[in-house]
Amino acid sequence: MNYMRTSEKLEKLREIMKKENIDYYVIPSSDFHQSEYVSEHFKSRAYITGFTGSAGTALIGKEKGILWTDGRYFIQAEKQLKDSGIELYKMRIPGWPTLTEWLMDNMKSGETLGFDGRLFSIKEYKEFKNIKNKKDINIVMDKDLIQEIWSNKPQLPKEKVFLHDIKYCGKSAKEKIQEVRAEMKKMGGSSYIISSLDDIAWLYNIRGNDVKDTPVALAYAIINEKKATLYIDKDKLSNEDEIELNKQGIEVEEYNKIFDDTKQVEDSVIVDSNKVSGYIFTLINSNVKIIEEENITTKLKAIKNGVEIENLRNCQIKDGVAMVRLLKWLKENVGKENITELTVADKLLELRSKGDLFVEESFGTIAGYKDHAAMMHYSATKESAYELKPEGILLVDSGGQYFDGTTDITRSFILGKLTDEEKKDFTLVLKSHINLMKAKFLKGTTGSNLDILARTILWDEGIDYKCGTGHGVGFFLSVHEGPQSIRPVPNTVILEPGMILTNEPGVYKEGKHGIRTENVMLVVKDIETEEGGEFYKFEVMSYCPIDLEGIDKTLLTDAERKWLNNYHKETYKKLSPHLNEEEKNFLKNATREI
Numbered sequence: 215m216n217y218m219r220t221s222e223k224l225e226k227l228r229e230i231m232k233k234e235n236i237d238y239y240v241i242p243s244s245d246f247h248q249s250e251y252v253s254e255h256f257k258s259r260a261y262i263t264g265f266t267g268s269a270g271t272a273l274i275g276k277e278k279g280i281l282w283t284d285g286r287y288f289i290q291a292e293k294q295l296k297d298s299g300i301e302l303y304k305m306r307i308p309g310w311p312t313l314t315e316w317l318m319d320n321m322k323s324g325e326t327l328g329f330d331g332r333l334f335s336i337k338e339y340k341e342f343k344n345i346k347n348k349k350d351i352n353i354v355m356d357k358d359l360i361q362e363i364w365s366n367k368p369q370l371p372k373e374k375v376f377l378h379d380i381k382y383c384g385k386s387a388k389e390k391i392q393e394v395r396a397e398m399k400k401m402g403g404s405s406y407i408i409s410s411l412d413d414i415a416w417l418y419n420i421r422g423n424d425v426k427d428t429p430v431a432l433a434y435a436i437i438n439e440k441k442a443t444l445y446i447d448k449d450k451l452s453n454e455d456e457i458e459l460n461k462q463g464i465e466v467e468e469y470n471k472i473f474d475d476t477k478q479v480e481d482s483v484i485v486d487s488n489k490v491s492g493y494i495f496t497l498i499n500s501n502v503k504i505i506e507e508e509n510i511t512t513k514l515k516a517i518k519n520g521v522e523i524e525n526l527r528n529c530q531i532k533d534g535v536a537m538v539r540l541l542k543w544l545k546e547n548v549g550k551e552n553i554t555e556l557t558v559a560d561k562l563l564e565l566r567s568k569g570d571l572f573v574e575e576s577f578g579t580i581a582g583y584k585d586h587a588a589m590m591h592y593s594a595t596k597e598s599a600y601e602l603k604p605e606g607i608l609l610v611d612s613g614g615q616y617f618d619g620t621t622d623i624t625r626s627f628i629l630g631k632l633t634d635e636e637k638k639d640f641t642l643v644l645k646s647h648i649n650l651m652k653a654k655f656l657k658g659t660t661g662s663n664l665d666i667l668a669r670t671i672l673w674d675e676g677i678d679y680k681c682g683t684g685h686g687v688g689f690f691l692s693v694h695e696g697p698q699s700i701r702p703v704p705n706t707v708i709l710e711p712g713m714i715l716t717n718e719p720g721v722y723k724e725g726k727h728g729i730r731t732e733n734v735m736l737v738v739k740d741i742e743t744e745e746g747g748e749f750y751k752f753e754v755m756s757y758c759p760i761d762l763e764g765i766d767k768t769l770l771t772d773a774e775r776k777w778l779n780n781y782h783k784e785t786y787k788k789l790s791p792h793l794n795e796e797e798k799n800f801l802k803n804a805t806r807e808i
Contacts, residue, residue: 220298220579221298223261224279226363227363228274228360229612230275230357230363232276234328234354235326236327237321237327238272238274238275238327238677239488240272240328241259241274242338243259243271244256244267244715245333245432246332246333246601247409247434248335248491249411249425249487250269250410250692251425251426251428251577253370253425253426255369255371256805258364258629259272260273263279263298264294264300265283265287265289265290265300266290266292266294266593266600267283267286269287269290270284271313276433279298279299279300280301281295281300281301281302281303282303283305284306284681285305286590286680287590287791288304289588290592292536294630297399300323303316314341314342314345314467317342318345318349321345322410323349324350326351326352327345327352327353327354328354330357332491332492334491335488335492336485336488336491336506337488338492340487342492353365355493371432372447372449372450373424373450374422375446375450376421376455377421377455378421378690379558383419384521385424385519385521390416390417390418391417394406394417394510394514397514398437398484401507402482403484403505405479405483405486407434407435407436407476407479407484407494408435408437408486409486409489410486411425411430411431412688412691412692412695413509414430414444415431415691416691417435417686418444418462420455421690422434423770427574427577428576428692429643429691432446433446433469436479438470439445441465441467442464442465443464443467444465445468445469445472446472448466477498479727480502481710484505485504485506486506486507486508487506495666499754509698515695516698516713517710517711517712518689523736525618525619526714526755528734529571529614529619530619530621530756530757531757531792532792533613533621533756534613534785535792535793536562536614537623538567538789540562540563540564540610541627541759541761544558545595545627545800548602549602549603553601553602554592554599554600555602555608558608562610563575563579568615572615573615574614575612575615575645576615576682577611577613579610579611579662580593582608585724585725585726585727586727587608587609587727587729588592588722588725588727590681590722590730592728605629605630606762607629607728609624609625609627609729611732613693615690616690617687617690619752620689621687622693622734623732623733624731624732625731625732625761626730626731626764628764632763632764635726636726636763638766638769639721641769642721643719643720643730645770646669646670646671646672647718647733648777649667649733650668650683650700650719650775651717651752652773654740654750655709655750656746656751657748657749658708659750660706660708661700661709661715662701662702662703662704663682663757664709665683665700668684668717669683669719669738677721679720679722682699682716684700684701684704684715684717686698686699687714687715687716699715700715710739710750711738711750714734714735714755715734715737716734716735717734719731728762732756733754733755733756734756735755735756736752737750737753738750738753751756756787757785765808767808783805783807786801788800
């Protein structure tokens with residue numbers, strides 16, 4: 215089929231909807247495992263709308279089309295949806311209804327809502343069922359209508375799986391399964407269905423290449439008192455790897471057998487209602503007790519063990535070295551040769567790939583120059599990429615996947631002359647970053663309790679960023695990992711030693727600039743007192759200079775200046791042994807005291 219405009223795709227979709235008697239059809243961004251990042255096979259929402267951001271849900275009616283996405287993508291979505299016939303609705307912004315609110319308000323009795331039940335979580339499926347019951351509408355949940363339009367849709371990935379060595383991950387699959395069974399017993403579950411790919415990869419110590427930049431494989435798992443089963447395309451496993459999995463107490467079955475085996479589950483079953491699909495939920499026998507709780511594995515893998523933490527420290531040094539070399543290259547060559555946003559991404563990948571145990575990026579590098587950086591998840595193309603000049607700010611958000619860890623770091627590089635506004639905003643972001651980094655907090659604190667520490671400095675200036683301040687990071691897994699996070703939305707996840715989080719406040723001014731400073735940090739124990747109890751703090755793990763040319767020193771307090779000088783002293787100490795003399799001299803200047 216020749217290339218079709220969005221309007222043509224919508225016309226064809228509506229023809230099929232009419233034939234199937236479907237009034238509204240919902241297309242999410244997820245795969246069968248409710249993943250944040252998905253393989254090309256599952257990018258139906260991007261295909262039908264033209265909006266390429268990683269998060270969003272489309273609703274197509276007979277006449278109206280709507281796309282919901284979050285604050286990271288508002289600017290991008292407005293541009294990509296222009297003249298498409300699809301309207302942008304802004305998530306988590308007062309005055310904008312959610313998908314379910316809109317359906318509740320607008321669907322009429324007797325109308326039909328259609329979707330592919332494999333792509334929606336139990337929680338989402340229940341929300342649709344609630345609308346069905348209250349509005350007397352019909353639900354059709356077994357239709358993949360996009361398949362009928364997308365003639366050259368990519369096939370399901372067939373990449374090989376490999377085992378993650380215990381010298382990196384610190385615990386055998388057998389040990390992890392025992393820990394899971396102990397938790398199952400406490401919860402009263404005789405079986406446990408796992409659908410999320412990073413949880414399965416962590417539990418069974420397997421890694422794959424089915425999702426770009428996230429080393430996971432399409433798989434399901436069921437654990438009970440006697441069996442631990444991995445459901446996967448067996449062609450992805452070597453005989454040797456399958457034998458090793460068997461030694462760890464893991465049986466291997468074909469990917470789609472999960473559906474038949476779900477029907478055979480007895481007594482009680484634990485499911486994560488945010489991760490297991492609505493379709494699988496409907497297969498569970500009605501006399502089985504369903505225990506809906508967050509994945510046991512999610513909490514276990516969030517607290518890194520000692521081996522993982524030491525590996526991560528080494529991993530972050532390699533990553534910092536690549537970032538310093540990028541900074542040096544930029545400072546020495548911008549204005550002297552043709553360098554674009556795409557060139558920067560390519561150069562950083564080249565530098566990272568020289569690091570020991572490097573596998574791939576942890577996400578596509580975001581290199582945004584000037585006003586492009588105001589789009590938080592901007593992705594440069596040949597058509598859109600700016601050429602860098604010796605002026606203004608370049609934001610580079612990037613990360614690497616290594617056998618010994620996952621990295622995520624953002625720096626805003628000063629390429630030349632700045633306006634007073636740019637310099638002030640750069641300094642405000644730094645102050646926000648430092649304020650969170652210096653936090654000392656009581657045992658029992660959650661990320662939502664700490665979010666204000668990063669925002670308050672910007673709020674004093676009437677500025678806010680429409681995203682979280684920090685997220686968890688996996689270990690050679692997803693760059694975004696729960697359950698811990700630092701964001702204003704209330705949550706009950708207590709921050710515990712061994713948890714990894716990012717610290718990434720920012721300023722984003724449409725048409726002007728975007729500035730972000732991001733490090734990865736580790737929760738560690740600080741002190742214990744008779745008067746207050748146990749206190750924790752953050753240990754910084756990312757090391758790369760924060761560009762001194764962007765700082766208005768008059769806006770820094772003595773404590774902030776001291777923090778920055780100490781951070782830069784430690785950066786030089788850790789990275790300089792891995793650099794040549796010229797690079798050391800460059801780093802010495804970049805980390806000088808102020």
